Amino acid sequence: MHTCHVENGSILNMTITLDFLTGKTTDQLVPFMEHFLVHRDMQADMTKMFEAARAEGIVLALTSSFRSFELQQKIWNEKVMGQRPVLDSDSNPIDIKTVTPEELLFLIMRWSAIPGGSRHHWGTDFDIYDLAAKPADYKVQLIPAEYEQGGYFHNAALWLEERMEDFGFFRPYAVDRGGIAPEPWHISYKPLSEKFLQSFTKEAFFDHLAQSSFLLIDEARANQDELYHRFICIE
Numbered sequence: 085m086h087t088c089h090v091e092n093g094s095i096l097n098m099t100i101t102l103d104f105l106t107g108k109t110t111d112q113l114v115p116f117m118e119h120f121l122v123h124r125d126m127q128a129d130m131t132k133m134f135e136a137a138r139a140e141g142i143v144l145a146l147t148s149s150f151r152s153f154e155l156q157q158k159i160w161n162e163k164v165m166g167q168r169p170v171l172d173s174d175s176n177p178i179d180i181k182t183v184t185p186e187e188l189l190f191l192i193m194r195w196s197a198i199p200g201g202s203r204h205h206w207g208t209d210f211d212i213y214d215l216a217a218k219p220a221d222y223k224v225q226l227i228p229a230e231y232e233q234g235g236y237f238h239n240a241a242l243w244l245e246e247r248m249e250d251f252g253f254f255r256p257y258a259v260d261r262g263g264i265a266p267e268p269w270h271i272s273y274k275p276l277s278e279k280f281l282q283s284f285t286k287e288a289f290f291d292h293l294a295q296s297s298f299l300l301i302d303e304a305r306a307n308q309d310e311l312y313h314r315f316i317c318i319e
């Protein structure tokens with residue numbers, strides 16, 4: 085099913101504003117498990133799913149849910165400046181001095197969304213692990229190996245695969261389509277996120293880039309059509 089080719093590019097209604105889609109407002113969010121913010125219309129189903137998992141010994145926990153534009157911009161700029169590692173498809177660090185700015189843009193986007201272009205801005209998407217399966221001294225890395233056979237969170241990944249749909253959740257990055265790497269830890273609430281993705285038209289994304297000033301913005305604008313189709317409107 086095509087989820088994001090909306091013909092009329094200017095449909096941004098009262099609640100789904102460009103500010104909302106790009107993580108610049110927390111108006112629709114509520115607290116979840118102390119440290120996190122999630123969309124108010126997702127909270128009930130999310131709680132149900134966490135309770136169902138818990139009944140089977142899986143203690144779902146988050147590493148992140150809502151992320152603001154400001155935070156995404158900080159992470160992004162730190163990667164561009166070499167203050168945070170940029171990883172290749174196999175999760176190995178890349179020497180960013182050996183690549184062009186345009187190459188760097190696409191390398192960073194393999195694992196990090198462009199500021200304003202993250203599904204985490206909507207409060208409908210979160211990164212998940214199993215607290216019950218995590219050794220006390222282990223730091224969650226969010227790498228595929230943790231969720232594959234033999235990984236600490238493999239059991240939770242299998243449970244989610246089987247049950248999450250019952251609660252409205254799915255994995256938007258389940259398959260590698262040449263844009264964002266498959267992220268088995270990234271879960272999304274379909275009833276809402278599908279709607280938000282439909283509202284995030286190409287025109288809205290271009291407007292957003294036109295207003296932005298984070299690092300590599302010139303390279304982003306020069307590639308905006310490709311960025312939209314590979315990283316925002318993923319089918």
Ligand SMILES: [Zn+2]
Pocket residue numbers: 204209210211267269270271
């Ligand atoms: Zn994520």
